[in-house]
Amino acid sequence: MKNSQTDRHRFQHWLHEIIFEADTRAGKLFDIILIVSIVSSVLVVMLDSVTALRNLYSVYFYRVEWGFTLLFTIEYILRLICVKKPVKYAVSFFGIVDLLAILPTYASLFFPGSQYLIVIRILRVLRVFRVFKLVQYIGEASTLTRALRASQRKIIIFLMTILTLVIIFGSLMYVIEGAKNGFSSIPRSIYWAIVTMTTVGYGDISPRTNMGQALASVIMILGYAIIAVPTGIVTSEMTRAGQKEVTTQACPECMAQDHDADAVFCKSCSARLNPDIS
Numbered sequence: 001m002k003n004s005q006t007d008r009h010r011f012q013h014w015l016h017e018i019i020f021e022a023d024t025r026a027g028k029l030f031d032i033i034l035i036v037s038i039v040s041s042v043l044v045v046m047l048d049s050v051t052a053l054r055n056l057y058s059v060y061f062y063r064v065e066w067g068f069t070l071l072f073t074i075e076y077i078l079r080l081i082c083v084k085k086p087v088k089y090a091v092s093f094f095g096i097v098d099l100l101a102i103l104p105t106y107a108s109l110f111f112p113g114s115q116y117l118i119v120i121r122i123l124r125v126l127r128v129f130r131v132f133k134l135v136q137y138i139g140e141a142s143t144l145t146r147a148l149r150a151s152q153r154k155i156i157i158f159l160m161t162i163l164t165l166v167i168i169f170g171s172l173m174y175v176i177e178g179a180k181n182g183f184s185s186i187p188r189s190i191y192w193a194i195v196t197m198t199t200v201g202y203g204d205i206s207p208r209t210n211m212g213q214a215l216a217s218v219i220m221i222l223g224y225a226i227i228a229v230p231t232g233i234v235t236s237e238m239t240r241a242g243q244k245e246v247t248t249q250a251c252p253e254c255m256a257q258d259h260d261a262d263a264v265f266c267k268s269c270s271a272r273l274n275p276d277i278s
Contacts, residue, residue: 015082019075034075038101041068069105076102151233158229166193169219173212181208197223 021027041064047053048061076098080086089095148155170190177183182205183192192205196219207213251266251273265272 012082012084015078019079019082037068037071041065041072044068065105069102072098072102151236154233155230158226158233162197162226165222166190166197169193169197169215172215173207176209176212176215177207181212182206193219196220197226199223199227 017024018026018030044061044064048058048065054061079089079095079098083089090099167190170193171186173192174183174186174189177189179185183189188205195202196216199220207216251269251271263273
């Protein structure tokens with residue numbers, strides 16, 4: 001009984017190492033094959049949406065798509081098998097994306113046309129950062145994440161300030177220009193203020209009066225000034241955050257990633273990253 005349980009743990013650990021990590025040759029090969037399959041399946045869906053190609057090759061597209069769906073279904077089941085907490089993985093970001101990648105094809109049996117929703121599979125290509133073990137990019141991503149978390153309060157205050165300004169400017173423009181010049185309501189005027197302040201400038205609404213154009217000029221200049229603010233906030237926090245060497249190793253307990261290269265225990269749940277199986 002003990003040997004059977006040990007063999008099961010060994011198999012689970014071996015499977016986890018291949019599917020969730022890219023530090024080994026087998027893990028890297030698995031992810032490369034997976035990404036090629038994902039891109040290929042999305043390409044098939046795109047080609048199937050072209051009427052001329054669908055009329056000629058609809059049968060082949062149908063068979064290929066079901067082949068990819070069965071492949072991804074097996075892969076999804078294996079992911080649930082090799083983790084210690086399958087429910088936690090199932091409700092995680094990648095777990096939900098993995099499930100959504102296979103559901104549309106099965107749903108197409110009952111709701112024709114829903115198979116085109118499987119283009120969501122392209123989100124799974126995000127795994128490419130683990131596949132080739134581009135440590136410099138993983139490190140930068142971790143640094144950026146830490147910087148964004150550290151600056152979230154400043155960014156929220158900045159966004160609240162911008163929201164207050166566009167409400168004020170939109171209300172003023174509504175009073176100055178009025179409905180006869182396209183500013184038919186305060187919400188529509190606020191929309192114009194947002195478009196102008198962000199320097200997008202669709203041009204669907206524009207001030208006609210001298211006072212309105214003067215106010216628009218102030219908003220445009222202010223827009224150029226405030227664009228640099230969030231960049232400065234994040235850049236400052238990135239400088240403080242620094243950069244650490246990380247690996248592609250995923251915790252077998254909570255699936256957390258981006259651990260330090262010399263980490264022995266998970267930074268999220270304190271579980272051992274490489275449990276000894278005896």
